[in-house]
Amino acid sequence: MSRAKSRIQTDVCGDCGSADPSWASINRGILLCADCCSVHRSLGRHISQVKSLRQGSWQPSVLNFVNQLNAHGANSVWEHLLLDSAAPKSLKRKPAPKDAVHPTKADFIRAKHVQLAYVLKPTFQAEEGSSLELELSKQLHASVRAGNLETSLRLLVQGADPNFYHEDKGSTPLHVAVKSGQLSQIELLLVYGADVNALDAQGNTPLELARQAKQSVIAERLLEVMYEVTDRLTFFLIGKKPNHASGQHLLIPGQSKKEMSEQLKIARGKLQLVPNRMFEELVMDLYDEVDRRETEAIWATSTLNPDSGAVPFLPTNPHLSATRNQGRQKLARFSQQEFAGLLMDVLLDAHRRQNMANLRPMDGPLPAGLAQLKAAALAPGGGRSVSNVEVETLRQRIQDQELTIHELRSMIQKLASENNQLKSSIDTKDHDVQLRIDSHLNGSGGASEGSPERDQEARQAAAAAAAAYAKRPVSMYETRQTPRDESRPPITQSLYSMAPAGGSASMDPGNGTQVNGGTGAGQLPSFEEVKRRTDVVARRIKDLFAAMKDLSQREAFVPSAERIRLAVVDLMALFPASIIASESLRGALQQLNFHGNLIQAECARLQQCLAAEGMVATAAGTVPNGGGGGGGAGVAGAAKPLAESIQQSMEQVRGCAYDLAMSTKMLITHLQQA
Numbered sequence: 001m002s003r004a005k006s007r008i009q010t011d012v013c014g015d016c017g018s019a020d021p022s023w024a025s026i027n028r029g030i031l032l033c034a035d036c037c038s039v040h041r042s043l044g045r046h047i048s049q050v051k052s053l054r055q056g057s058w059q060p061s062v063l064n065f066v067n068q069l070n071a072h073g074a075n076s077v078w079e080h081l082l083l084d085s086a087a088p089k090s091l092k093r094k095p096a097p098k099d100a101v102h103p104t105k106a107d108f109i110r111a112k113h114v115q116l117a118y119v120l121k122p123t124f125q126a127e128e129g130s131s132l133e134l135e136l137s138k139q140l141h142a143s144v145r146a147g148n149l150e151t152s153l154r155l156l157v158q159g160a161d162p163n164f165y166h167e168d169k170g171s172t173p174l175h176v177a178v179k180s181g182q183l184s185q186i187e188l189l190l191v192y193g194a195d196v197n198a199l200d201a202q203g204n205t206p207l208e209l210a211r212q213a214k215q216s217v218i219a220e221r222l223l224e225v226m227y228e229v230t231d232r233l234t235f236f237l238i239g240k241k242p243n244h245a246s247g248q249h250l251l252i253p254g255q256s257k258k259e260m261s262e263q264l265k266i267a268r269g270k271l272q273l274v275p276n277r278m279f280e281e282l283v284m285d286l287y288d289e290v291d292r293r294e295t296e297a298i299w300a301t302s303t304l305n306p307d308s309g310a311v312p313f314l315p316t317n318p319h320l321s322a323t324r325n326q327g328r329q330k331l332a333r334f335s336q337q338e339f340a341g342l343l344m345d346v347l348l349d350a351h352r353r354q355n356m357a358n359l360r361p362m363d364g365p366l367p368a369g370l371a372q373l374k375a376a377a378l379a380p381g382g383g384r385s386v387s388n389v390e391v392e393t394l395r396q397r398i399q400d401q402e403l404t405i406h407e408l409r410s411m412i413q414k415l416a417s418e419n420n421q422l423k424s425s426i427d428t429k430d431h432d433v434q435l436r437i438d439s440h441l442n443g444s445g446g447a448s449e450g451s452p453e454r455d456q457e458a459r460q461a462a463a464a465a466a467a468a469y470a471k472r473p474v475s476m477y478e479t480r481q482t483p484r485d486e487s488r489p490p491i492t493q494s495l496y497s498m499a500p501a502g503g504s505a506s507m508d509p510g511n512g513t514q515v516n517g518g519t520g521a522g523q524l525p526s527f528e529e530v531k532r533r534t535d536v537v538a539r540r541i542k543d544l545f546a547a548m549k550d551l552s553q554r555e556a557f558v559p560s561a562e563r564i565r566l567a568v569v570d571l572m573a574l575f576p577a578s579i580i581a582s583e584s585l586r587g588a589l590q591q592l593n594f595h596g597n598l599i600q601a602e603c604a605r606l607q608q609c610l611a612a613e614g615m616v617a618t619a620a621g622t623v624p625n626g627g628g629g630g631g632g633a634g635v636a637g638a639a640k641p642l643a644e645s646i647q648q649s650m651e652q653v654r655g656c657a658y659d660l661a662m663s664t665k666m667l668i669t670h671l672q673q674a
Contacts, residue, residue, distance in 0.1 A: 015105065022054055031070060043109075043110070052295070056298065081117070122136065207222045220245065230250060236294065267345070268345055268348075540560070560603070
């Protein structure tokens with residue numbers, strides 16, 4: 001790392017022309033004065049990546065890349081229309097150094113860098129069967145062979161893909177730049193999102209090509225880029241970086257010898273359960289927050305009025321969800337000690353995930369800056385030698401794991417066999433109960449129709465079969481049965497998939513009415529019994545609505561929906577398929593079954609959304625929901641606006657509950673008509 005002390009050739013601010021600029025925008029390739037830099041910082045790193053020329057720590061290749069890009073007219077790419085004499089006069093003029101920052105300079109900078117109002121739009125026509133992006137990407141693929149950075153920047157700004165794979169050449173622009181030894185072109189591509197792990201037609205990464213070509217400087221730089229995220233977090237904590245040349249890719253700071261609190265153990269356990277994709281997003285957000293804090297510290301010591309251009313929290317990124325933007329802003333409310341603890345936990349978990357990745361394939365992509373660890377460990381010279389003792393230890397562990405897997409498989413097979421036996425036994429009993437009911441209703445089998453003892457016996461057996469499913473306590477509900485995907489699961493159950501085969505016998509046959517057109521002596525249940533069970537469904541829906549008023553009790557949503565579904569099952573048990581001849585009544589029962597299943601799925605999705613929202617809020621402590629810019633009460637005491645996904649899920653649950661209530665009403669209506 002080196003400090004930038006030399007003057008760059010075009011030593012003026014790219015946005016207002018002020019002399020002696022002290023800041024630079026890396027991805028824009030221009031220099032900035034303090035006033036214009038304050039506006040750039042408020043836009044966010046997704047627009048402009050600013051760094052101090054005097055106090056920032058620079059990689060030599062990055063500083064040289066900014067020097068070349070600025071000297072070769074990068075600003076003409078961003079201000080092309082302003083330099084064109086044929087441009088319309090309605091365009092905003094470029095501000096002067098003494099113009100006010102707000103609104104003159106700020107409006108111009110937003111138009112220039114956010115709206116890209118002065119960039120040259122591509123005018124050539126794409127060939128038939130091609131696209132504009134494809135043509136631009138092909139030009140970029142050819143441009144990076146030479147050192148003309150301004151041309152490559154213009155193509156990237158116009159829409160060229162830095163990860164474009166040329167089918168004919170079998171490579172990406174980054175492979176071409178590495179082969180050509182163009183380090184500045186490599187830096188430009190990396191700044192605009194080129195994948196350092198991309199493979200060419202021969203299966204080589206850019207790092208492998210650099211090693212094959214004996215380009216040690218490029219190889220070292222690519223290796224550093226692969227671990228840039230974790231290196232930045234480690235450097236922020238202890239001021240050191242791992243020595244990648246010696247095979248050290250993760251440097252874990254020394255941990256305190258104090259006993260870990262129970263709360264910290266729980267927090268780390270939750271972090272380990274975070275999926276790889278969410279962990280990747282968390283690491284990227286922490287990287288941006290580290291950059292903001294480092295830049296803020298330099299800003300406070302380098303300007304006369306640091307409060308005027310301060311950025312107290314990460315700016316909003318419109319490409320991210322509202323929930324994630326809120327979580328990013330809450331990171332600013334962490335104290336230095338709290339933030340350091342969070343970084344420590346993330347680095348430890350990154351190390352744990354990497355060890356797991358070396359043992360078995362992951363079920364998803366590793367976070368940015370971590371996915372390269374496995375490739376580097378497998379690369380020639382990328383890992384250290386392993387002793388025989390370690391090999392034997394790992395072999396013994398693998399054998400123990402295989403033995404455990406074998407035992408678990410045997411246990412699963414045994415449980416599956418017992419489950420099949422129980423199902424067969426239940427089906428047999430249900431069939432016997434149904435035969436006894438039919439025998440009793442038809443007066444066959446030698447039974448006396450007027451025998452009260454046999455009538456009571458059949459009635460009790462049928463009621464027991466109908467309640468077989470509903471006997472399971474709601475407290476035994478297992479969350480693993482809920483839909484795991486956020487999308488609504490398809491409901492494919494048949495009309496009576498939730499009701500036992502003999503469940504119809506729980507009705508009182510003496511109070512029903514004869515079904516016209518039926519085959520046999522089946523009777524509809526009494527109106528009073530149906531009304532009583534529909535009232536139970538209505539009460540369960542009210543209980544769910546009461547639970548939804550307090551979102552902190554989100555664990556009660558799915559059990560409440562389970563109770564609703566069981567009440568629906570109990571209601572449908574009164575209507576076996578053998579006694580339903582009315583199409584309208586059958587349709588009402590189908591709607592009832594559909595919405596009874598659907599409300600459980602929607603409650604599960606609502607609970608998942610609330611859990612995801614609560615994970616960010618728990619990590620933020622007493623951070624206000626409105627962002628890190630102002631004070632205010634903590635999360636527990638503030639009126640917290642709901643995320644859009646949670647609001648949509650709540651509307652879906654309310655809609656399902658309304659449809660379910662209407663289905664019960666339709667059932668009552670059709671029963672009266674029948």
